[in-house]
Structure formats: C-alpha cells, structure tokens
Amino acid sequence: MNIALFGYGKMGKMIESVAQNRDHNIVAKIDVDSGDFDYSKMDVAIDFSMPDAAFGNISGCIENGVPVISGTTGWLEKFDDAVALCHKKNGAFIYASNFSLGVNVFFELNKQLARMMRNLDQYKVSMEEIHHTQKLDAPSGTAITLAEGIIENSAYKTWKLGHVDTAEIPISSKRIGDTPGTHTVDYESKVDSLEIKHTAHNREGFALGAVIAAEWIQGKTGVFTMKDVLDLK
Ligand SMILES: NC(=O)C1=CN([C@@H]2O[C@H](COP(=O)(O)OP(=O)(O)OC[C@H]3O[C@@H](n4cnc5c(N)ncnc54)[C@H](O)[C@@H]3O)[C@@H](O)[C@H]2O)C=CC1
Numbered sequence: 083m084n085i086a087l088f089g090y091g092k093m094g095k096m097i098e099s100v101a102q103n104r105d106h107n108i109v110a111k112i113d114v115d116s117g118d119f120d121y122s123k124m125d126v127a128i129d130f131s132m133p134d135a136a137f138g139n140i141s142g143c144i145e146n147g148v149p150v151i152s153g154t155t156g157w158l159e160k161f162d163d164a165v166a167l168c169h170k171k172n173g174a175f176i177y178a179s180n181f182s183l184g185v186n187v188f189f190e191l192n193k194q195l196a197r198m199m200r201n202l203d204q205y206k207v208s209m210e211e212i213h214h215t216q217k218l219d220a221p222s223g224t225a226i227t228l229a230e231g232i233i234e235n236s237a238y239k240t241w242k243l244g245h246v247d248t249a250e251i252p253i254s255s256k257r258i259g260d261t262p263g264t265h266t267v268d269y270e271s272k273v274d275s276l277e278i279k280h281t282a283h284n285r286e287g288f289a290l291g292a293v294i295a296a297e298w299i300q301g302k303t304g305v306f307t308m309k310d311v312l313d314l315k
C-alpha cells in the first residue's frame with residue numbers, strides 16, 4: 083500500500099516505521115512548507131499534524147479522492163464539515179482521538195461502566211489525563227471522547243477542565259516529561275473508589291492502530307470509526 087504521511091513529527095516518524103514493518107511504502111512525507119505533492123501516488127493518507135492544519139489536510143485528500151485517516155486532536159469544531167465533504171465526494175475518512183487498540187476497548191468499557199454507575203448517586207466521576215509537555219491541546223482528545231462516552235450514558239451534561247458543579251465531569255490535565263498518554267476515569271464515594279485506567283508505554287500502539295485503519299479502509303467509502311475497524315461489539 084502506498085501511504086502519504088501528513089505531519090512528519092513524533093507520530094509521523096513512528097507510523098513510517100510501523101508501516102514499513104508491515105511492507106507498506108511511504109510515498110510522501112508532507113510537513114510544514116513541503117511544497118507540491120502528488121495525490122495520484124497515494125492509496126491512503128495518514129494525518130497526524132497540528133490542530134490548525136488537520137482540516138486542510140483532510141479536506142485536500144477527500145477532494146482528491148484519497149482515503150484519509152486522521153489522529154490529529156484539537157480541530158473538532160470542523161469535524162462536521164469534514165464528514166459532510168466526505169459524504170458529498172463519496173470519500174473515505176476515519177478520525178479517532180486515539181488509535182491505540184487498548185484505548186478503543188477502554189472507550190467501550192467506559193461507556194458500559196457509565197451505564198452501570200448511572201443510578202448510583204453515591205459516586206462522583208472525575209477524569210485525569212497525563213501527557214508530554216509538548217502537547218498543544220488540553221484536555222486531550224482521548225479525554226474528550228471518554229467524557230462524551232460518559233455523558234451519552236449517564237445524567238452528566240457536560241465536561242470541564244478543573245473544578246466543576248455537580249452536572250459536569252471534571253477533567254484534570256497534567257503535562258509531565260515525555261509521558262505518551264495516560265487516562266484515568268475514577269468514581270469516588272465516601273467508602274470506596276473505582277478506577278479504570280489506560281497507560282500507553284510508548285507511541286507504537288497509536289501508530290499501529292492508524293496503519294491498521296489505513297489497511298482496513300482500502301476499497302471502502304464512508305465515514306468510519308475505530309469501533310468499525312476493530313469490530314468491537
Ligand atoms: N489519535 C491518536 O492516536 C494520537 C493523536 N496524536 C495527535 O497527533 C497530532 C500530532 O502529534 P505528534 O506527532 O506528537 O506532534 P508533533 O508536533 O511531533 O508533529 C506534528 C507535525 O505536524 C507538522 N505540521 C504542522 N503543520 C502542518 C501542515 N500544514 N501539514 C503537515 N504537517 C504539518 C509539524 O511541523 C510537526 O512536524 C497531535 O494533534 C496529537 O494530539 C498523537 C498521538 C496519538
């Protein structure tokens with residue numbers, strides 16, 4: 083498969099290595115000021131760039147008939163526009179706030195747990211995410227997806243960074259060293275605590291998930307999620 087990388091930073095380089103180990107070719111490494119490039123050589127594009135660059139990269143690929151996988155976080159105010167363009171152009175698009183296989187299981191576990199805790203008013207939920215100090219966005223995209231999973235399945239109405247009132251899910255964002263990504267959902271009562279946690283040990287899991295998504299989307303049209311890719315029930 084001929085893969086184009088949009089964004090050749092920490093994730094772009096990790097994806098290059100994982101993709102080559104799975105016998106794919108990297109046909110373009112597009113970063114800031116890359117100049118012209120040729121969409122016709124791309125079987126699929128993988129975008130891990132920056133919040134203000136993602137939508138332009140994604141829409142360029144869709145306009146040019148290239149299936150696109152995006153893991154960039156912090157640009158979701160334009161997500162609905164990307165979905166609409168993909169449908170209009172009969173394109174193929176997957177966005178995931180986190181491509182790690184473990185986190186995508188964690189997303190489903192989190193929803194199931196929220197349903198079970200829904201009527202247990204003794205427990206108050208809170209979330210924590212820890213990432214490296216170079217991260218531009220807070221809270222992380224993964225934390226937002228986790229919060230949305232709780233909101234869909236509970237009486238909580240919204241999430242907020244820091245301290246909150248009772249209808250809001252508090253999210254604490256910490257930036258420590260080169261931490262690849264740790265997410266915790268905690269339910270606390272006066273008598274006990276119940277916690278689910280995912281810890282990425284490095285960036286390889288994110289890259290592997292993105293390459294698996296790129297392989298899966300070949301020959302498909304539509305807007306999909308990692309739940310579709312991994313066939314999680
Ligand atoms: N969904 C997931 O599984 C994961 C998502 N991420 C997200 O991916 C993004 C990238 O993360 P990192 O690689 O760690 O960041 P990074 O800062 O190491 O790399 C980003 C690269 O994008 C480049 N860039 C800026 N504007 C661009 C443009 N217009 N076109 C192409 N490239 C451009 C930058 O020059 C830089 O090289 C972030 O939004 C991060 O939150 C990171 C890890 C996993």
Ligand SMILES: O=C(O)C1=N[C@H](C(=O)O)C[C@H](O)C1
Nearest residue numbers: 155179180217222223224263
């Ligand atoms: O910026 C990162 O590094 C990560 N970003 C994603 C996010 O915002 O959730 C995924 C992962 O946690 C690493």
